[in-house]
Amino acid sequence: MAAYIESLQHLAEQFGQLQGVGRKSAMRMAFSVLDMSEEEAAEFAQAIMDAKRKIHLCPVCQNLTDRELCHVCEDPQRDRGVICVVEDAKAVLSMEKVREYRGVYHVLHGVISPVNGITPDQIRLKELLARMEDEEVREVIVATNPTVEGEATAMYISRLLKPFGVKVTRLAYGIPVGGDLEYADEVTLYRALEGRRDV
Amino acid sequence: MAAYIESLQHLAEQFGQLQGVGRKSAMRMAFSVLDMSEEEAAEFAQAIMDAKRKIHLCPVCQNLTDRELCHVCEDPQRDRGVICVVEDAKAVLSMEKVREYRGVYHVLHGVISPVNGITPDQIRLKELLARMEDEEVREVIVATNPTVEGEATAMYISRLLKPFGVKVTRLAYGIPVGGDLEYADEVTLYRALEGRRDV
Numbered sequence: 001m002a003a004y005i006e007s008l009q010h011l012a013e014q015f016g017q018l019q020g021v022g023r024k025s026a027m028r029m030a031f032s033v034l035d036m037s038e039e040e041a042a043e044f045a046q047a048i049m050d051a052k053r054k055i056h057l058c059p060v061c062q063n064l065t066d067r068e069l070c071h072v073c074e075d076p077q078r079d080r081g082v083i084c085v086v087e088d089a090k091a092v093l094s095m096e097k098v099r100e101y102r103g104v105y106h107v108l109h110g111v112i113s114p115v116n117g118i119t120p121d122q123i124r125l126k127e128l129l130a131r132m133e134d135e136e137v138r139e140v141i142v143a144t145n146p147t148v149e150g151e152a153t154a155m156y157i158s159r160l161l162k163p164f165g166v167k168v169t170r171l172a173y174g175i176p177v178g179g180d181l182e183y184a185d186e187v188t189l190y191r192a193l194e195g196r197r198d199v
Numbered sequence: 200m201a202a203y204i205e206s207l208q209h210l211a212e213q214f215g216q217l218q219g220v221g222r223k224s225a226m227r228m229a230f231s232v233l234d235m236s237e238e239e240a241a242e243f244a245q246a247i248m249d250a251k252r253k254i255h256l257c258p259v260c261q262n263l264t265d266r267e268l269c270h271v272c273e274d275p276q277r278d279r280g281v282i283c284v285v286e287d288a289k290a291v292l293s294m295e296k297v298r299e300y301r302g303v304y305h306v307l308h309g310v311i312s313p314v315n316g317i318t319p320d321q322i323r324l325k326e327l328l329a330r331m332e333d334e335e336v337r338e339v340i341v342a343t344n345p346t347v348e349g350e351a352t353a354m355y356i357s358r359l360l361k362p363f364g365v366k367v368t369r370l371a372y373g374i375p376v377g378g379d380l381e382y383a384d385e386v387t388l389y390r391a392l393e394g395r396r397d398v
Contacts, residue, residue: 004270005263011250014243018231025219031289032217033247034254034263041251044213045244048232051210052240055233064204064233071203090230182227 008034060131062107062124064089072096072104079103081138085128085157087111087145091181095143098189103141106131111149112156120156128157132164139167141196145180146171169196207233259330261306261323263288271295271303278302280337284327284356286310286344294342302340305330310348311355319355327356331363338366345372 008030016026033041057063058070061083065071072078072092082103086092092105110123131137142157144150158168172195181189207229215225232240256262257269260282264270271277271291281302285291291304309322330336341356343349357367372390374383383391 005254005265007246007250007253007265008263011246014246017235017239017243018228019234020224020227027289027292028219029217030250033250035218036216036251038251040216041247044216045247047206047210047213048240048244048247051206051229051232052235052237054206055204064207066204066206090226093226182223 057107061105062109062127063092063105064107070105077102080134081136082141083128083131083137083139084141084143086143086181087150087153091143091145094181094184094189095193097186098193100190101193103139106140108144108153111144111147111153113149113152123153125157125160129160132161132166137164137166139169141169141171141193143171143181147178171196256306260304261308261326262291262304263306276301279333280335281340282327282330282336282338283340283342285342286349286352290342290344302338305339307343307352310343310346310352312348312351322352324356324359328359331360331365336363336365338368340368340370342370 011033012023012026012030014026015021015029016023018026021029033044036044054066055064056066058065058073060073061070063070063072067074079102083106084095084101084103085106085108086095087108087110089107092107095101095105106124106128108123108125108128110118112118112120112123128140140157140161142154144153154170158170161168171192184192210232211222211225211229213225214220214228215222217225220228232243235243253265254263255265257264257272259268259272262269262271266273278301282305283294283300283302284305284307285294286307286309288306291306294300294304305323305327307322307324307327309317311317311319311322327339339356339360341353343352343356353369357369360367371394372387373394374380374387374391380388
């Protein structure tokens with residue numbers, strides 16, 4: 001489709017690479033770019049480069065940030081005694097909508113998945129263990145997704161943290177099984193947080 | 200959402216400007232960019248600038264192109280005696296999938312719409328009239344969309360072209376091939392009935 005307008009086709013292919021974007025949507029987006037002014041297109045292109053260049057992992061919690069520390073880790077009001085462990089940075093966004101949560105995070109950037117060849121050393125567990133040296137830590141809330149792999153990772157973490165004597169909890173089922181934190185509404189997430197249990 | 204990672208938020212807003220992209224999708228796309236390599240992101244940004252800079256309107260048919268003439272107008276095999284008039288460049292893509300069509304196009308870039316303040320002089324009608332000077336033109340197929348505005352524009356064009364003595368036709372209405380009567384709306388069914396032919 002549109003192979004004859006090479007630069008349009010190329011742009012559509014770029015959009016098509018993005019997660020969840022099909023061929024037709026990609027072409028529609030490419031057309032949208034043509035409707036922009038030259039300045040708007042330049043700003044768009046710049047935003048892509050900026051995001052890519054500026055955003056890195058927070059050295060403490062591994063969350064994405066464009067500052068030195070992420071906004072949670074640099075906030076003196078947050079309780080460093082409670083660490084919520086999530087699969088990815090999107091889950092932090094979802095959790096942050098629950099204003100009641102005042103602890104900090106740890107982003108794993110994946111889950112253990114033997115099927116996909118993801119072993120424990122390929123996710124940010126070493127960094128989590130390092131944080132356990134801090135005696136302030138009282139509780140680790142494992143908020144991996146309620147999928148088979150998320151569950152297995154939660155179990156692995158709870159065994160891993162046993163020697164440190166911290167309380168390890170898991171978000172309550174309130175999140176639909178097989179779902180994704182990204183799509184959970186605030187109320188469901190709040191209930192899940194409230195009903196968290198020991199594992 | 201994610202306001203605290205400024206460059207991520209900014210990128211999501213850029214995606215959100217695109218037609219048919221909601222807030223959640225925009226954020227997911229922004230995250231997708233972070234998963235790209237630096238080179239991939241650079242290529243993406245470049246593709247936006249390239250499309251914007253290189254693509255312009257074909258001086259003959261007003262279709263989008265990144266060459267001097269569009270691929271249809273520069274093709275000596277196409278029949279310049281038949282002009283298919285469409286609302287936008289996307290419609291050309293759709294028509295081109297019908298390999299049987301060997302004529303050329305004229306892209307209006309809009310439809311007449313008094314409600315939205317679009318008058319006849321704001322769409323590419325002048326350019327269409329100019330093409331009528333070419334005595335080769337035998338037929339103009341008006342393929343504007345089957346909407347109120349598309350219909351009105353088709354009527355307007357047919358009156359406009361009367362003095363030139365060319366045949367003016369309109370795409371047939373009917374039930375889509377592979378469709379089901381059950382899902383056809385009344386207006387479509389009525390048109391299909393009206394346009395029935397001997398078999």
